[in-house]
Amino acid sequence: MILSSELNVPANKRMKLRATLLLITLTASLCLACRQPQQSAPPVKPTPSPPNVSGPPGFPPPVMNKPYPGTGVVAKVNRNEGYVEINHEEIKDLMPAMQMEFNVKDKSLLNDVKAGDKVNFTIVETEKGEWLTAIKKVSAP
Numbered sequence: 001m002i003l004s005s006e007l008n009v010p011a012n013k014r015m016k017l018r019a020t021l022l023l024i025t026l027t028a029s030l031c032l033a034c035r036q037p038q039q040s041a042p043p044v045k046p047t048p049s050p051p052n053v054s055g056p057p058g059f060p061p062p063v064m065n066k067p068y069p070g071t072g073v074v075a076k077v078n079r080n081e082g083y084v085e086i087n088h089e090e091i092k093d094l095m096p097a098m099q100m101e102f103n104v105k106d107k108s109l110l111n112d113v114k115a116g117d118k119v120n121f122t123i124v125e126t127e128k129g130e131w132l133t134a135i136k137k138v139s140a141p
């Protein structure tokens, strides 16, 4: 048996040799490890980043330029800025019940409604935003 110290190799080279052997051993065992059948949890599906036009949770993405009918009670009318705040019921396939402001396509739509009125209205989604395109008083408070 030949000991490494008996070889005519300088001490620093022997160290390098040992380090190399260690590296090879480590690499080999790592390779074996990665060939083992995977027992770990199933791969996690990548979560796609939500598109800008996704609907609220539980609702499909809004269909552009499709009229969505809604019902609610007017909370506030702002004719100068052209919006109306409505406490609305669920708008089917668009959003759950909530109180929110809608910009109106035409400010004159707000001429005949005031806070407290129960209304039917129409919402249209466009690439540039959400518009209230029609509003009709059903009953006054």
Ligand SMILES: [Cu+2]
Pocket: 088, 095, 096, 097, 098, 099, 100
């Ligand atoms: Cu809403």
